[in-house]
Amino acid sequence: MIEPHVHIAFAPRGAGLLCALFYFVRDRDVFGWFTGARAHEFPASFFMLERYFSKEETTCYRSAANDVYGVWLAATSDRESPIDPPVPVPELVCHELDRLQDAFAREWLLYADDLAHAEEAALLTERELPVLAVNVRPRKLAKLATGQPVWTYSSPGTDAHVIRFLAKRWRIDYTPD
Amino acid sequence: VTPDEIKARVLEVLGAIAPELDPAALAPDANLREELDVDSMDFLNFVIGLHKAFGVEVPETDYRKLQTLDGCVGYIAAKLKST
Numbered sequence: 693m694i695e696p697h698v699h700i701a702f703a704p705r706g707a708g709l710l711c712a713l714f715y716f717v718r719d720r721d722v723f724g725w726f727t728g729a730r731a732h733e734f735p736a737s738f739f740m741l742e743r744y745f746s747k748e749e750t751t752c753y754r755s756a757a758n759d760v761y762g763v764w765l766a767a768t769s770d771r772e773s774p775i776d777p778p779v780p781v782p783e784l785v786c787h788e789l790d791r792l793q794d795a796f797a798r799e800w801l802l803y804a805d806d807l808a809h810a811e812e813a814a815l816l817t818e819r820e821l822p823v824l825a826v827n828v829r830p831r832k833l834a835k836l837a838t839g840q841p842v843w844t845y846s847s848p849g850t851d852a853h854v855i856r857f858l859a860k861r862w863r864i865d866y867t868p869d
Numbered sequence: 870v871t872p873d874e875i876k877a878r879v880l881e882v883l884g885a886i887a888p889e890l891d892p893a894a895l896a897p898d899a900n901l902r903e904e905l906d907v908d909s910m911d912f913l914n915f916v917i918g919l920h921k922a923f924g925v926e927v928p929e930t931d932y933r934k935l936q937t938l939d940g941c942v943g944y945i946a947a948k949l950k951s952t
Contacts, residue, residue, distance in 0.1 A: 693926075695917045696910045714910060795909035831906065847910065848885055 696792060697850040700800065700828060701728075701866055702836060702843045708822040709734070710842065711866040714796050715854060720746045722854055723785055725793045727758075727801070727826060728864035734826040735863060738789050740781050744854070752861045753780050760786045760793070767861045802827040870949060872942050875923075879941045882918035886911045897939040923949065 694716045701710040707729055715724030722744045727736035736758040742751040753775065756763040764779045765772040781789070797803075802812050804825045813823045815830040828836070836843040846852070855868050880892045887905040901907050907915065916927045919941070925948040927935070934944045 693917055693920060694913055696913050698910050792909070799908040799910075834906075847914065849914075 694788060694792070695849070696796075696847075697854075698796070698800075698845065698847040699850055699855055699868075700832075700836060700845040701868070702828050702833070703841065704821050704838075704843055705841070706822060708824045709801075709826050709828055711864060711868075712796075712800055712826075712828070713855070713858075714792060715739075716792075717745065718785065720744065723781065723789055725789060725796070726858070726862060726864070727797075728862075728866045729824075730864045732824075734824075737862070738781070738793070739858065739862075741854070741857065742780060744857070750857070751780075752858070754862070755779075760789050769860045772863075800829060800832055802829045870946075872946055875942045875945050875949075876938065878922050879919070879938065879945070882915060882922055883938075885918060886914050895938060898937050900936055901938065901941075902936070919945065925949065925952075 696714050696716045698714045700712050702708065703710055709727075709729060711726060711728035713724055713726035715722050720743050722741040723739070725736065725738045727734050737754040737756075738760045739752065739754040742753065744750045752767045753764050754767050754772075756765050756774065760781070761779070764775050764781075766775050779786070802809060812830050813827070816823050816827060819830075833843075836845045852868065859867055880890070880895075883901070883905065884890050884892070887907060890905060895904065902912065912932070916932070916935070919925060919927060919935075923945050925945060931944065935941050
């Protein structure tokens with residue numbers, strides 16, 4: 693059974709969605725997907741933290757594009773290198789990632805090219821929130837803690853260490869506290 | 870385990886994923902996903918929570934039986950009885 697964890701970071705004044713990710717743990721490895729702002733773009737990748745829950749060194753892999761079945765890179769804090777096929781993620785996990793990403797993005801995120809965009813974008817505008825290429829769906833905003841300049845949501849059991857580890861290796865601007 | 874005990878533990882599991890839950894206000898036949906804005910990720914965590922609380926495995930084909938509080942209580946009671 694998969695126990696997914698979700699983390700969202702949203703800057704209500706200007707930058708909008710900083711980060712949206714989910715992950716789950718399987719044995720020693722962590723698998724997931726993230727998107728977030730980098731300058732004015734919103735790159736997205738699937739990722740794997742190989743041997744994260746072990747005493748051995750963890751290797752971070754991410755998909756080069758938003759395609760779990762495409763090219764994968766080995767990512768360190770200062771460089772990324774394409775890796776030879778096959779992808780490091782087991783095929784069944786690829787299917788799970790693909791399925792979860794679809795549900796997660798549909799339920800949490802509002803894309804500018806979404807058919808329902810205009811109506812929901814208007815709700816964001818009403819609240820004087822930014823409307824960008826990728827946004828948090830208005831009804832999901834109620835889940836975020838709004839006491840800080842960056843609004844956040846972490847589902848119960850989310851391990852902040854996983855997000856910090858990943859944040860040193862991803863190519864989006866968000867750095868968790 | 871009585872149905873009331875099952876119900877109380879199901880509500881505890883639900884409360885962990887939906888902290889805004891008011892157990893007294895939740896109708897037994899209300900759709901949990903709609904009533905509590907439980908999304909796919911929350912629901913998977915709910916299933917994991919039920920597994921931890923009751924030791925029952927819930928195959929994906931049975932997820933539809935967990936749409937309401939009454940459904941959850943009946944499903945878990947049947948599972949516990951069969952083990």
